[in-house]
Amino acid sequence: MKNNTIIPLAIRDLTVAYHRKPVLWDIDFEAPAGSLVGIIGPNGAGKSTLIKAILELIPRASGEVLMFGKNYSLVRQRVGYVPQRESVDWDFPVSALDVVAMGCYGQIGWFRRVTSKWRKVAREALERVGMLDYADRQISQLSGGQQQRVFLARALVQDADLYFMDEPFAGVDAATEKAIITILQELKKAGKTVFVVHHDLQTVTEYFDYLLMLNMRVVAEGPTKEVFREENLVKTYGGRLTLLDEALEAMRKRGTMG
Amino acid sequence: MNWLAVLLGSVSHANWPDEETVIRLFTLQDYNTRVVLLGVTALGLASGIIGSFMILRKRALLSDSIAHATLPGICITFLILSAMDINSKNFFFLLFGAGLSGIISILCVQFLRAYTKLKEDAVLGIILSSFFGFGVVLMGFVQQHPKGNAAGIDGYIFGKTASIQAHDAQMLMINAILICIMSLLLFKEFRLICFDSCFAATQGWPVLKLDILLMGLVVIVTVIGLQAVGIVLVISLLIIPPAAARFWTDRLFYQVLIAGVLGAASGFFGAAITALFERLPAGATIVLVSATCFFVSMVLGSKRGMLMKFLKKRELDHQVLEQNLLRAFYELHEDDEGNLIPNKGARLNDLLIMRSWLENEVQAGIRILTRKGLVTKDANHNFVLTELGGIHATRIVRNHRLWEIYLITHADVATGRVDRVTDKIEHILGDKLVARLEHIVAEDYPHLHVPASPHPISGGKI
DSSP: OTTTTOOSEEEEEEEEEETTEEEEEEEEEEEOTTOEEEEEOOTTSSHHHHHHHHTTSSOOSEEEEEBTTBOGGGSGGGEEEEOOGGGSOTTSSOBHHHHHHGGGHHHHOTTOOOOHHHHHHHHHHHHHTTOGGGTTSBGGGSOHHHHHHHHHHHHHTTOOSEEEESSTTTTOOHHHHHHHHHHHHHHHHTTOEEEEEOOOGGGHHHHOSEEEEESSSEEEEEEHHHHOSHHHHHHHHTTOHHHHHHHHHHHHHHTOOO | OHHHHHHHHHHHHSOOOOHHHHHHHHTTOSHHHHHHHHHHHHHHHHHHHHHHHHHHTTOHHHHHHHHHHHHHHHHHHHHHHHHTTSOTTOHHHHHHHHHHHHHHHHHHHHHHHHHSOOOHHHHHHHHHHHHHHHHHHHHHHHHHSTTHHHHTTTHHHHOOGGGOOHHHHHHHHHHHHHHHHHHHHTHHHHHHHHHOHHHHHHTTOOHHHHHHHHHHHHHHHHHHHHHHHOTTTHHHHHHHHHHHHTTTOSSHHHHHHHHHHHHHHHHHHHHHHHHHSTTSOHHHHHHHHHHHHHHHHHHHOTTTOHHHHHHHHHHHHHHHHHHHHHHHHHHHTBOTTSOBOTTOOBOHHHHHTTTTOOHHHHHHHHHHHHHTTSEEEOTTSOEEEOHHHHHHHHHHHHHHHHHHHHHHHHSOOOGGGHHHHHHHHHTTOOHHHHHHHHHHHHHHOTTOOOOOOOSSOOOSOO
16 A cells, blocks of 8 residues: 555544434544545445544544544644535525635635635636536526535635545536546545545446445445445345345446456 | 594694604704614614624524523513612613523523424524513513612513613614624634534634624624614514515625615614604614515515516516517428528418417517517518518527437437427527537538528527
């Protein structure tokens, strides 16, 4: 493994509980640098919870998370986050450019205005996701996929080394899916590590080179080629048959069985 | 008709102000009126600004709860002050007590939310009514107190604008300046936590502290506004102007600015009206003025107003109708080569059978086209395209067919649905898009016939 002195994300014995009921048990995980990591698992497996616990948005019951060997609070600027699209009110009176510029606020600092210098940075990020033409639109006038791309652009302006994306592919159009994939490939090429909560098992082998299979605990982890197998899927998805069928079908198509 | 006479009688009995009084009022010649007007204008400005952030942070009900929760604080402070034989009317002490019990109510809300599974609105309902009920009971003690009525404590429930003194007005203005400065300084930070507090937290912004600051400013405005508009109505100054402003803009800065201006105007004109008609309650009048602002904005607002939406929809409907009609003319007299045979008339019935539309629709469309000089009548009273009309019709048919071909070949739309979908979108195709369509279609179907491009060739509007 290259860069073995700087592991982008190391999780040890992480447990998260809601109202004393654990939702994530003893998560142990280490991500190799420069990889696209897919986090898959059924609904309620704790995929979003894992990301939120890593980013300290919800309290941990126990465990330790290190990013680049340090505590999160020391390396915030190197860590980017793309929340679920549904987590905000898209009726909010801001333009697409305003939202993307929010990714710069940390660098701009307290009390200062968003100057044209920062708007230029935001425009460049919008261009990367193919949304420059929509910069001045109020965000409710964008389609779901376009909104997702705005969120992605907001994370990109930060130029982080480690990214967490919560279901960026959920309910988006083909153009957006393509745009996101292109960005993911670019990030990987630049040596960055990206975690993506993902639902569509059909595309797992195509998109991700590393997998974290989750169902309240780590069922399997490793290079996609090695862990995306029938027995792991059965363990991850349990009795949820329709999803399982879909996954098995996907594997047959890709010829990764056996 | 009896009731009408009674009503008219009571209206005519009201003392209508003479011209001189009105002039004196609006030129602020009267010292007392000046104080009151400046005070409530400043209050309206401050509450409009901070209310905008509060609503976007989805905390509107919480501040209503805070306002109601101030009553026990006011009563207890009064009782303590009178027991200690200090001046029980001392405004600052009373406001301090009000603010304190408002803050206690927030803590209670947070506590109930954290330790029960009650929903937010239920928690707020419980806290609001318990605190207010407690306050009303205490009010009973206050009024039995020998000094109770003298303190005018009950004025806090519905407000007593006329009692605003110079130092009160001063405080209201300082408060407004404070709110303006804080909102300007922290504009970016408030925008961030209001829009996406989770993202703000990951960026290292102290979301909780900013939230506390924002709610603290709301509590200050609420408490200071009690004297002017009262516990029951102060919330309306925080909610109505921001809600009205939203109809005029899509940008946060202007939202805040317009809300401030509308709030200030409501305060000013509300108080002015009360000064002119003596028996009107000031707090309620201010609220009614702001409600009027709201309804006017709702109808006339330039961004989301109902009239604007209606007009936009009608414009699009007309455009669609015109273009469909031109296409009908074209297709009625199209030769085998796909070209328009010029100067051939059409009767209403010929046009009617071209698509499923109503007679009055077609007639309305013909009227519009005639007015634009695209259609005229020939010697036999048939409708006929003018030269200009022919050019437009050719262009529209061309765009329509390009779009149709594109949808069939590139967009995976079922062939049967193409016409319906095309109808909606083709009417708003821009020049750029048409040029791209031509390129795509020419590549895929070099031999396919679409009408030759007329001059001038361009997409979009007639």
